[in-house]
Amino acid sequence: MNIIVCIKQVPDTEARVQISEQGNSIDSGQINFILNPFDEYAVEEALRTQEKLGGEVTVVTLGDESAENAIRTAMAMGADKGILLKADRATDDPLQVARALAAEIASGEFDIVFFGKQGVGNEHGQVGMALAELIGVPGISGVSRLEVSAGAVKGAREVEGGMELFECGLPAVISTQKGLNEPRYPSLKGRMAAKKKPLEVKPVALAAPLLTVEALAYPPQRERGRVLGEGSATVAELVRCLKEEAKVI
Amino acid sequence: MSFNVLVITEQADGGELKKSSREALGLARALVEKAGGGEVSALLLTAAAGELPAKLAACGADRVFLLEAADCQYYQPGVYAAAGKAAVEACGASAVLVPGSALGRDLTPRLSARLGAPAATDCIQAELEGGKVSALRPAYGGKIQMRVAFAASPAILCLRPNVFRACPADSSRAAKVEPLAVALTDKDRALKITGLERKQSETPDVAEANIVVSGGRGMREGGGFKMLEELAGALGAGVGASRAAVDSGWRPHSDQVGQTGKFVSPSLYVAVGISGAVQHLAGMIDSKVIVAINKDADAPIFKVANYGIVGDAFEVVPVLIQEMKKHA
Numbered sequence: 001m002n003i004i005v006c007i008k009q010v011p012d013t014e015a016r017v018q019i020s021e022q023g024n025s026i027d028s029g030q031i032n033f034i035l036n037p038f039d040e041y042a043v044e045e046a047l048r049t050q051e052k053l054g055g056e057v058t059v060v061t062l063g064d065e066s067a068e069n070a071i072r073t074a075m076a077m078g079a080d081k082g083i084l085l086k087a088d089r090a091t092d093d094p095l096q097v098a099r100a101l102a103a104e105i106a107s108g109e110f111d112i113v114f115f116g117k118q119g120v121g122n123e124h125g126q127v128g129m130a131l132a133e134l135i136g137v138p139g140i141s142g143v144s145r146l147e148v149s150a151g152a153v154k155g156a157r158e159v160e161g162g163m164e165l166f167e168c169g170l171p172a173v174i175s176t177q178k179g180l181n182e183p184r185y186p187s188l189k190g191r192m193a194a195k196k197k198p199l200e201v202k203p204v205a206l207a208a209p210l211l212t213v214e215a216l217a218y219p220p221q222r223e224r225g226r227v228l229g230e231g232s233a234t235v236a237e238l239v240r241c242l243k244e245e246a247k248v249i
Numbered sequence: 250m251s252f253n254v255l256v257i258t259e260q261a262d263g264g265e266l267k268k269s270s271r272e273a274l275g276l277a278r279a280l281v282e283k284a285g286g287g288e289v290s291a292l293l294l295t296a297a298a299g300e301l302p303a304k305l306a307a308c309g310a311d312r313v314f315l316l317e318a319a320d321c322q323y324y325q326p327g328v329y330a331a332a333g334k335a336a337v338e339a340c341g342a343s344a345v346l347v348p349g350s351a352l353g354r355d356l357t358p359r360l361s362a363r364l365g366a367p368a369a370t371d372c373i374q375a376e377l378e379g380g381k382v383s384a385l386r387p388a389y390g391g392k393i394q395m396r397v398a399f400a401a402s403p404a405i406l407c408l409r410p411n412v413f414r415a416c417p418a419d420s421s422r423a424a425k426v427e428p429l430a431v432a433l434t435d436k437d438r439a440l441k442i443t444g445l446e447r448k449q450s451e452t453p454d455v456a457e458a459n460i461v462v463s464g465g466r467g468m469r470e471g472g473g474f475k476m477l478e479e480l481a482g483a484l485g486a487g488v489g490a491s492r493a494a495v496d497s498g499w500r501p502h503s504d505q506v507g508q509t510g511k512f513v514s515p516s517l518y519v520a521v522g523i524s525g526a527v528q529h530l531a532g533m534i535d536s537k538v539i540v541a542i543n544k545d546a547d548a549p550i551f552k553v554a555n556y557g558i559v560g561d562a563f564e565v566v567p568v569l570i571q572e573m574k575k576h577a
Contacts, residue, residue: 011389013390013508013509013527013528013531014527014528016392017389017392017393019393026389026393037509038509092395092397093367094358094361094368095358095361095362095365095367095368098358098362120389120390120508120509121388121389122388122389122395123370123371123386123387123388123389123390123512124369124370125354125358125370126357126358126361126368126370127358128358129326129355129358129359129362130358130359130361130362131362132359133330133358133359133362133363134362136436137436137439138326138327138439138440139326139359139440140326140440141351141354141355142351142354142355144502144503156446157351157355158351158503159324159350159351159352159445160350160351160454160456160457161262161447161448161453161454162445162446162447162448163445163446164323164324164351164442164444164445164446165442165443165444165445165446166440166441166442166443167440167441167443168439168440168441169439172440177502178502178505178509178510179501179502179503208400209367209400210365210366210367210399210400210401211367211368211369211397211398211399211400212397212398212400213395213396213397214383214396214397214398215395215396216388216393216394216395216396217393217394217396218392218393218394219387219391219392219393219394219534219535222534222539222553222555223555224552225539225541225551225553225554225555225556225557226555226556226557227546227551227557227558227559228556228557228558229558229559230558230559230560231558231559231560231561231564231565232560232564232565232567232568234558234560234565235558235565235568235569235572236572238540238556238558238569239569239572239573239576241556242517242538242540242556243576246517246537246538246555246556248460248516248517248537248538249460249484249517249573249576
């Protein structure tokens with residue numbers, strides 16, 4: 001099996017995010033970047049698929065040279081090799097990202113492509129299914145149950161009120177969701193080994209984006225609320241506020 | 250100026266039009282009015298159309314593109330993507346509005362790729378200025394709001410539920426109903442959704458509910474959620490959970506509200522025994538009204554809550570349930 005995992009390096013979810021002086025990007029100077037938490041499920045599922053069916057796990061990302069860190073993290077978990085598509089500029093357009101990944105993936109052989117369901121940060125959640133369309137293979141998003149066999153996959157994707165059951169042949173694109181598995185932690189040995197695994201860097205020239213960020217702003221401050229009181233004696237007042245002031249019940 | 254908008258619509262399990270679809274129709278009407286002319290078209294894929302076209306008309310559609318097929322009982326991604334593209338071409342849409350459900354979030358990037366058109370998910374505001382659409386969407390776990398512009402047409406906007414206002418239904422409105430011709434390829438049918446496994450719970454899904462009651466570590470043993478289920482039942486609310494509660498195995502991950510769970514924007518969010526870590530706030534900060542019940546008076550959740558009660562959930566919530574039942 002040729003297994004591909006598309007990953008992204010994202011700001012730590014605890015990071016304090018500041019808007020840059022230009023106003024349409026974030027100030028990345030102070031931020032700690034990590035492997036996207038949703039991508040950990042994707043890497044884990046790729047490794048389990050490899051353990052079951054054999055083959056090779058290749059990690060692919062689009063980004064600048066710093067994204068090597070995210071690739072090495074995935075390698076420390078167990079991925080065999082990495083490809084860094086080094087973009088000539090930053091982009092926030094998910095279709096442009098999908099096109100760059102599609103060009104790389106469609107140029108080789110693959111059986112299954114894993115994604116995390118979305119990247120924390122921009123939170124577009126679009127690249128996986130856009131890529132499936134671009135390379136013309138079935139794509140399933142938000143997968144939380146999966147059975148991969150030689151030539152086919154079946155499983156379930158999370159929807160409102162339950163789970164949709166799916167099946168299709170390979171190759172396919174799977175976007176993974178929390179609940180699918182419990183990602184392994186990279187061991188120290190894994191971290192050492194990751195340093196020596198092959199990483200190919202390929203320059204990519206991006207086309208003009210179709211979705212552009214005009215401006216970033218901080219959300220309107222929530223007015224500091226009121227603590228109505230202590231204990232169950234306060235419930236009557238709460239109900240009155242919700243009915244008469246806020247008018248939400 | 251004529252500005253045509255296509256709305257992708259979706260039905261709930263019982264065949265009713267989903268609220269999120271009515272919200273999308275409401276925004277579509279507002280955009281067409283702002284533009285000073287144009288048509289609102291609705292795409293309807295269903296196993297049995299019944300009264301749905303008339304309901305779409307009442308909620309704001311001028312045209313309904315209908316694809317009635319037995320396998321449209323479930324969402325079929327390839328069929329929806331092909332139908333969406335055909336409908337965009339049939340009505341010359343300048344904008345496509347998609348509800349932000351599991352269906353909509355899956356379909357949006359497919360349409361974007363098929364049409365070569367830009368798409369934005371999780372939109373909480375849409376503007377039309379000089380024929381150009383822009384949208385506002387939260388990012389970085391709600392710490393930032395991002396205004397995006399669309400450099401090609403149609404602009405595809407996937408809308409966050411509970412944010413946009415649905416038009417009041419007007420049953421005197423009529424729509425032109427047209428069967429939609431879609432050329433499906435083998436690839437469109439390569440992926441099959443074969444069934445739906447329903448959740449046991451009676452409460453609405455947390456991502457779509459207008460009121461959400463969430464529990465965290467303060468629920469101690471998972472049994473605390475029984476109490477929250479009862480409160481949710483009295484309010485017609487969905488039940489959510491913090492990551493701590495999910496990781497403790499008290500609730501399924503599908504209930505998790507937060508940066509690695511779901512983003513919700515209900516009109517009322519009741520956080521019970523949740524301290525308010527940044528990752529949790531990310532998922533619920535856009536709620537209209539937030540109520541916090543927590544025994545720690547210094548918990549960060551009180552900084553964002555409109556109304557707070559300091560107290561033990563196991564004392565406060567039973568009284569709240571009684572009050573709600575009284576008022577129901």
